[in-house]
Amino acid sequence: MESLVFSGPNSITIEDGIVRGLAAVYYDGSADTECQPYPDGTFERIAPGAFDNALKRGGDVIATFDHNQKNLLGRTRSSTLKLTPGARGIEVELKLPDTQLGRDVKCLIERGDLHGFSFTGKPGKTAFAREAGKRVLTIQDFQSIAEIGIVVTPWYSGAKIKRGWHEEEEKRWEDYQDSLRRIELVKNLK
Template sequence: MPKLDIERRAFSEVRAAGRRLEGYAATFAAVANIGAYQERVAAGAFRKALAGDVLALLDHDPGKVLGRTASGTLKLYEDTRGLAFVLDVADTQAGRDAIELVKRGDVGGMSFGFTVPKGGETWQGSVRTLRKVDLREISIVSAWPAYPDTELALRARQHDADAERRRRALILAEVRTWA
């Protein structure tokens, strides 16, 4: 399977009730400043992705699975406000950590990881509108719901033409973080 350049976006609404977390992983019409451009998610952008298997993670870490749509522990739906979720959190260390951080108000917010299929975005000047996304995961973000500079700097309008350059830059940026 080819390596995908998964993008991430963050929002800040999540609530806890017992072992259940709920809130919004994304909101429509909100404009995010993504470095050199602005971005918004159009209503319906997640519609096709809702039929797939989507993970709920802690801090985008695939080693900290909190639930998933395939097992029924994560439910996702679009409403007029955005991409809403209901998550029955696993009784694991990561799950207990997530619930405690939400209850205390210490989480940075929610985020989602995605790729954009061909034709899934439109541009108007420096504003990117996501019209269709392949949703991979939603995450509870325990620190700041911000995107690493390396990912921000590597987004481009010409997805296919710049994919290899972004892949190489991501590898170099990852090596620098470990140096």
């Protein structure tokens, strides 16, 4: 499965140039911890602990503004980005650079214009179920996390979904839909 972009219902805080927040949250039964980003109506949830293996594996994760690698804000390899598995999800601590971009992002966070994190990761084990008449995809494990982004429009905004489609996201969506069709075919063969 291709890497997908996800966002978390959270707030960003900033103090002394350090941005803190949750890049993604685990499903806890509340509407704030699930989303419905897919046109077919499927709800998506992230199981508690789903990031643990990816974080243990390590690897260099970058932090960007709005998922654009040209807008690099930090990375784990240089210790300017710290990712920690928490009880609610991935806890983020990002030291903003003293660059024009870093200063702009800091200003936008302080004004309240930016308030959400997002991440790009490669899902591993997933499960589909029907609950109370709705189709639910639960991501139980992530193989990797490639990027954390401070974003203008996160997928989640509290319990509401806001998603801006871009060409790359459209391609990811098509790849995801192809994967779903293959999973359904295999299920029907059993």
